[in-house]
Amino acid sequence: MPEGHSPGSGAAKDQGPRVQSRKSLDQSGQGRKHQDRSGRGRKAQDQRGREQRDQGKGDQDRILQVKKLCHRLCPDCVGRKRRGEHRDLLSQRPHWSVLRREEQHRQIDLGERVPFDIALPLPAKDRGFADTAEGIELFREMFSCQRCGRCCFTPGAGLMLEKGDYERISRFLGSRKKLRALCRYDRQEGVWILKQPCPFYDRSMGCTIYPVRPLTCTQYPLHPPLKEMPFHLAVDAFCPAARSLAKETLGWWIICENNWARLLQNMDSPRFPARTYRDREMTADL
Ligand code: SF4
Ligand code: SF4
Structure with missing residues (x-):
């Protein structure tokens, strides 16, 4: 596969689309409208900006921590996806994979022309643990070149x-x-x-x-996990079979997201097993 379709050029968000082109990634820091030009107003605005950035970073750290924990603490997620349990969950609450299905498919199809990677709702192999290959196994079973x-x-x-x-x-x-x-x-x-x-x-x-x-x-088409989704498998959107698989498994994200929400709720509990894993190496591979 061409080097031009290199890993990490796309990204996944925690909600909604699991694909993002390099171009849209670069559009994040847009100029502020309606800027207050007085000194006091500017100071207050700067302070608010700092607080928002700190809050945003704190949220990102928590979500990353949750993804790490999910990787280790929800070992049956692959089994649940294999059994199709996402269908029940999708019938119980609205989900972006259904509501914005066409938009998602359009974004995935951009892989034909724009180089990016797509995160899949399957855990990558965890280097620190020998028993975490189920995600790759299910990927291999489903992927059809x-x-x-x-x-x-x-x-x-x-x-x-x-x-x-x-x-x-x-x-x-x-x-x-x-x-x-x-x-x-x-x-x-x-x-x-x-x-x-x-x-x-x-x-x-x-x-x-x-x-x-x-x-x-x-x-191929597996690429190293994306920076934003470091514990999930990622595929090259250039491959048509990978794009088909990404579309087929969009609904599986509801299982991941439910796990993340549950972990977030429990994170502050003193009995939460986060403590067990806090100091362990948590790096994932293909
Ligand atoms: S699979 Fe074979 S033909 Fe294709 S890029 Fe690799 S070496 Fe070349
Ligand atoms: S389907 Fe994907 S992996 Fe198979 S030959 Fe085409 S680009 Fe390569």
Whole structure:
């Protein structure tokens, strides 16, 4: 997949859309209208601004904490989604995934032209714990590659070869020289970059090095989690099968959101298990 479709270029919000283009991310700091030009008014306004920013940051920290806890404390969320429990919840209260379905789909479809990633309502694997692969397992069960080859033949800046990819593919080709001719070396990063469109893609046969393809290709369309949703799987919106899956699972967010609301309510309870996890490493992977 082209490097141009790199992770982290999109973002997910806590409510509503789970996709956001880079352009709309950049539009956050708009100028204030009706500015009070007197000194006292400006001071009061600055103070209010500071308080709002502090409040906003505090809220963001709490929500991030809740997402971390949700990742560890709601282990059955994958089972509940697998069983389709979101349907009952959706029939009980209005939800953006139903009310704004068309708008959501339109945003997701922008992935055809604009590079961004989409967070999925599935937990990423937690590096600190061995038993958190259910999210990826369900993703793999549901993801159905359309074999369109877009991730292989679309021109891009190149595909970075991970440690081990270079040796494995060279052995498969029977020559390091052959592979070198298809790559460029990035001195700054110290890595080999496979040129794009991928020279190993054949329109009729597909990937001609499939058994030894680069690690990135084996994981595609999964990308590292988004900064705003660091404990959820993220996919490249460029992939049509990933876009279909993102649409199909929009309603699953109601299960996540209910869990988050419950955790937020309980957060200040002295018996809340947050204390158990407060000091543990909480980092998630694909
Ligand atoms: S559906 Fe996605 S993963 Fe499959 S070939 Fe197309 S772009 Fe690649
Ligand atoms: S190595 Fe194979 S799977 Fe990876 S981009 Fe090239 S053709 Fe596609």
